[in-house]
Amino acid sequence: MTVPGAALGNEHAVRLIVGFSPRSASDTMASALAPELAKVLGRPVVLDRHMGEDGVVAARTLMPCPPDGLHLMIVTLGTHALSPAVALPPPYDPVADFTPVALLMRTPLVLGVASSLPVSSMADLLALGRTRPLTFGCSAAVGAPRLAAELFKRDAHLDLHAVVYAQTEQLYADLTAGRIDASFNNPMTMLPFIAKGQLRGIASTGSARLAADASLPTMEECGLADFVVENWVGVVAPKGLTADAAESLNRAVRTALTTPSMAVTLAQLGLEAPATDVTFSSAAGFAAYIGDQFSRWAPVAPLLRS
Numbered sequence: 001m002t003v004p005g006a007a008l009g010n011e012h013a014v015r016l017i018v019g020f021s022p023r024s025a026s027d028t029m030a031s032a033l034a035p036e037l038a039k040v041l042g043r044p045v046v047l048d049r050h051m052g053e054d055g056v057v058a059a060r061t062l063m064p065c066p067p068d069g070l071h072l073m074i075v076t077l078g079t080h081a082l083s084p085a086v087a088l089p090p091p092y093d094p095v096a097d098f099t100p101v102a103l104l105m106r107t108p109l110v111l112g113v114a115s116s117l118p119v120s121s122m123a124d125l126l127a128l129g130r131t132r133p134l135t136f137g138c139s140a141a142v143g144a145p146r147l148a149a150e151l152f153k154r155d156a157h158l159d160l161h162a163v164v165y166a167q168t169e170q171l172y173a174d175l176t177a178g179r180i181d182a183s184f185n186n187p188m189t190m191l192p193f194i195a196k197g198q199l200r201g202i203a204s205t206g207s208a209r210l211a212a213d214a215s216l217p218t219m220e221e222c223g224l225a226d227f228v229v230e231n232w233v234g235v236v237a238p239k240g241l242t243a244d245a246a247e248s249l250n251r252a253v254r255t256a257l258t259t260p261s262m263a264v265t266l267a268q269l270g271l272e273a274p275a276t277d278v279t280f281s282s283a284a285g286f287a288a289y290i291g292d293q294f295s296r297w298a299p300v301a302p303l304l305r306s
Contacts (some may be wrong), residue, residue: 003084013044013218015065016074016235019051019058023168024139027054029104029233032265051166055079056091056141059164063097067240069249072101075236078143081293085301086142086152094294099241100287103280105266105299106232108206109148110190110216112199116178120285122202122222125182126156133159135173137183140164142304144231148184148205150303155224175199185213186231205229230292234286 016034020026020118030047031276038045050058065071080094091100098251119125128134137280138146141164153160163180165171168189174180179200184205191213192198204216207228219227235253256262 005047012070014041014047014069015048015071015280016039016045016204017048017050017058017062017071019049019055019074019079020140021078021167021169023172025105025107025188025231026076030074030190032262033104033253033256036259037253040252041257043237045192051273053091054142054267056083056087059083059092059098062236062238063092067099067242067245068240069237069241069245070247072179072237075099075234076143077147077230077232077293077297078140080236080290081297082142082147082301082304084294085298086304095287095291096189097239098236099239099246099283100290101220101230101235101237101241101246101283102250103234103289104171104257105175106230107187108204108210108218108228109144109184110173110187110204110210110213111148111152111182111202111219112190112194113186113202114175114178114180114245115183115198115200117181119202120200122217122219126158126257127203129156129158129160130247133161134182135161135163135180137180138162138164138184139168139171139183139185144186144229145184146304147300148229148295151227151229151300152184152219152224154303155227184229232289234290242282250281250286250294251285 016030018027018030033058034045036048050061058073062071062073073263082096084090084092113119134151138149140146146162149162175183187210194201201216203219203222204210205219205228209218210216
């Protein structure tokens, strides 16, 4: 497969910038994708972590890089739909300042509570929330878990306090110990704790029940109308990468996602191989998706400014 920069030789590695902590959705996907993508491209793929400002530091690291196909970044709903709408002034334009390459995954969140919390259902959690404030751990100040928590606070009329963590591992340490009450988080990190009995699952934020745990009702089934929040993770390049180069990289990423090894990894994370719809199957489709996501969530951005 011919990709941008191929003429430079295999000693030139692909730099995949990651802006979030270990055990986060983006870091987990990047770590799993890198070795498989390296096989497809025939060159090393090196993770380059630049944490800070909920992924904004990583985005600003990528922006001045040359559009040569050797500089890529893992992006999320937080970096490319929320941060540009929350920050004043915006740190960047999520569409104009980047070249979208590929969507890697799209998943609802799971609402989990500390096993020591005296609740086993949404009705129990709402009843408890009427008697005292609830603390919700969020793995970023501007990201899908915080968005879900603030929407829950608004729609359920709860006294809810978001506790923001720089490290996802510390969030789970505090949640399993009962130092915070609950968290919306990705199935790939939340479900293993639920399976071990260290946390208790309450609901998921998708439009349908999770294939990985169909026992969890959706938020809508729990009585919260129109409560659907999906996190997503994708890959972008600096602006200026040609459309042909972006589509070539898109094909490489999709090939990497469908290798037997990656299929096992996705299954372990509670995910399935990406669908073949245009959102996943082309760089142009991912570009349109980013624009749609920004338009959808910009009106609720003020909820994340506190």
